Amino acid sequence: MEHDGRHALVTGGGSGIGRAIAEALAAAGAEVTITGRRAEVLEEVAATSPRLHALVMDVADEGSVRDGVAQAAAARGPIAICVANAGIAEGGPFMDTSLAAWRKTMTTNLDGVFLTFQAALASLPDDRPGRYIVVSSIAGVRGLKNAIPYTASKHGVIGLIHGLSEEFMHKRPVTFNALCPGYVDTDIVHNQLPGLMRRFDVDRAGAEAIVAKGNRHKRLLQVDETTAAALWLCSDAARSVNGQSIQIAGGQV
Incomplete structure (x- = not known):
């Protein structure tokens, strides 16, 4: 039970990759707060384990993120593991993409990670180890046609973890990494x-x-292939892995 006593927060934890990571962390002993916009979905997942805890939170809303993270930390302690997984994927030709669609994607996929990490880090004492992970995509390391806002947002979160890993490297024992799964x-x-x-x-x-x-x-890809990489990044064995983008796509992207 490597993560026994640690508090993990997983955004978008009600389905897909987020749910799988949350369930794996709970099985490894962590108390896991899962967030999302649909209470009924989160409650259904939380009912499967006493270590999973549902919290309605919209990563596109600053107040919702800051209040939600503070509520989670008050209930279960500082957030030592943070997995920013929530995101949207909408496609279409570049010339048909509206500014509103662009901003919607950026608000969720990039601003949401910024807000989640900032609020979670505020709960963690400076001397406590942390593992902060963003679920990016192969779109974060290469361009995808007909998905320009998504591609740009996923490149953006990789830039975010690059900057954070440098800024905190000698200040706090927290690592920042990105997972870049394919399809x-x-x-x-x-x-x-x-x-x-x-x-x-x-x-x-x-x-x-x-x-x-x-x-x-x-x-x-199967979900467990991404889950295994996330658990490794959260482990003590990965304490010197920082600022990295882990590609999971069956070969070199």
Whole structure:
């Protein structure tokens, strides 16, 4: 139980990668606050383990983040592990992208990480170790066509962890790293399939194969592949891993 007694906070913890990481941290002994906008989803997940705790919080709203993180810290202690996973993925041609759509993506995917990390760090005493992780994407290390706001936001969070790792390196025992998974077998991918089926006139298996080509080994990733990387970054063995972007995409991106 490596994380026994530690308080972890996982944004977007009600589904997909966030849920899997939260469940794994709870199994390793951590008290895990899972956040999201849908109370019923969070409560359903929290009911599966006494170490999972639901908290409605919108990372796109500064007041919601600061109040939510403060509430979580008051209930379960300083946030030693913070996984900024919440995000949105909306696509479309660049010339058809509105400023409102651009800002919506940036507010959730980039501002949300900034606010979450800042509020969580404020709860952690200067001498306490911390593991802070953002779930970026292969879009954070390469460009994706028809997903410019998403690509820019995911590049942005990698820049954020680069800067934070340098700023805190000699001040506090906190590491900052990014996970960059490729296409994972989650709802985000599943939601893209109907559009691909219509566009390319293929069945569901054909649409999945089209998405899987985005991974170097041409198969969809399973959630546990990202979860394992997150647990390693949270471990004491990764105490000297700082400011890194861990690619999980079946090969070199």
